[in-house]
Amino acid sequence: MNTFADFRTEVRAFLATELDADTRIRVLGNRALDRAEMVQWHKALHAKGWIAPSWPVEYGGPGWTAQQRLVFDDECALAGAPETLPFGLRMLGPVLMEHGTAQQCETYLPKILDGSHWWCQGFSEPGAGSDLASLSTTARAVDGGFVVSGTKLWTTYAHRASHMFLLARTSREPKKQRGISFMLTPMDAQGVTVRPLYLIDGSHEVNEVVLDEVFVASDGVVGEVGEGWLCAKALLTHERMGAARAGKNRRDLAVLLDTLESQFGQSKHADFVDLALDSDSLTELRDFYLETLDSGSGHGAEAPALKLVTAELTQAISRAAFDNASTEQTDVESAIDVLLNDRKFSIFGGATQVQKDLAATVLWKMGAYK
Known part of the structure; x- marks a missing residue:
């Protein structure tokens, strides 16, 4: 080209x-x-x-x-x-390329590409969501690997997945981010149980996954044992960057404006000037951050900042669509479902409060507040 x-x-x-x-x-x-x-x-x-x-x-x-x-x-x-689906393509794949062995890359990457493996993410737990390092799932060393026990929560598409990447504590360390390992397991392994969690609109997207003495072979550990937090941080950066739905937000906003124009004419467009400007800003921010990271000149605040802006804009658009939905029952129900589902952007990939803290910490270390 x-x-x-x-x-x-x-x-x-x-x-x-x-x-x-x-x-x-x-x-x-x-x-x-x-x-x-x-x-x-x-x-x-x-x-x-x-x-x-x-x-x-x-x-x-x-x-x-x-x-x-x-x-x-x-x-x-x-x-x-x-x-x-982001779990294999945009999250696990890059982590394997950076932290995995040659054998792990050879085994898993082709199957992610051709769709043979569908992955889910075993990070959040009943007592460890935004504070992920407080996870309590344990991995006990045995001959040839580890035995994993614990519960993962809000695991998206676990009921469709063939494999899971997860975090488990392999040792107790004074600093809670240490002693955590990044592991891979098939979902049909003995001891894995998936229980559905139904969302407020009745849909089934997330799950509870119980791990009861699940054996993970030594070659199922990515990176060094006890140093899985490095893999987790890299993966979360890819997740947050991948969540920047600039194109989708522009599309959703355009659909909203087209719908309103058919009902009220061009006059209604003036009510959404701020959303249009925010959408343009998100696109420019995403483009700049991606090019910055590709060049190796990023400073660490890119992913949290992008996640914050995306969450706010996504929710603002779905709120506007709900406020301006037609009185047709199907339109109202659809707008409600989207509005409720988009609330998750404040939580997944790191809660809004956590992203603000991460971005502020990076900027403070750079001397932005001096």
Whole structure:
């Protein structure tokens, strides 16, 4: 490709050909997809070589620049393409490339790419959410590996996943971030029980996962034993950056404005000038931060700051859509579901209060407050 315009044209042509019309309608209507629809889109992207936009060529990715990734993400969002599951592609994959062994990369990365493995994230617990380092799941050393026991909570799509990456305490240390290990386990391992948790709208997305004496072989530990917090921090950075739904927010705002224009005309647009400006700002912030991180010049506050801005804008748009929903019962119900579901942006990947503290700490260390 000689220009980004050429690349954008190629992406749009691919979306026009490969994106199923019914799936597109469901995505644009903020309706949940079933597993078959998600698998279908995953396979289409994998066949094209585009399933892992941020992965380097040597691991099966397209080797795109930051700008290409931004173009691709935005075009997919605007077209109504499903969001790919982040757990393997945007979270575990990069951690394995950075902290995993060659054997772990060879074993797991190809299966993430082709969709053979669907991963879930075993981090949060009943007593360890925002304060993740307080986790109580234990991993007892035995011959050949560890025996893991504990409970994970709010585990998204655990009922669909084939594997889980998790944090477990392998030793007690004065500093609670030490003595934690990052582990991998299949979900069909003996001792793994998944229990559904139903959201306020009645949907089933999250789960409780009970680990009762689950054996994890030594080669299922990523990084050094007891140093899993390094993997967790790297993974959470990828999760927070990946949660910057700039393209989706622009699409949702455009849908809202189009709907209101059909009802009230252009006059209603003036009520949402601030949201439009915030959406543009989020896009610019995301673009700048991604390019900064790619160049190695990041200072550590990028991911928390981006997560904060994204959460606030996402919730503001869904609130506006709810406040301006038509009186049709289906429209009201859909707007309520989205409004309630988007509350999770204040919590997942690190609560809003924690992100503010992280960003402020980095800036303080940089001397911003002197």
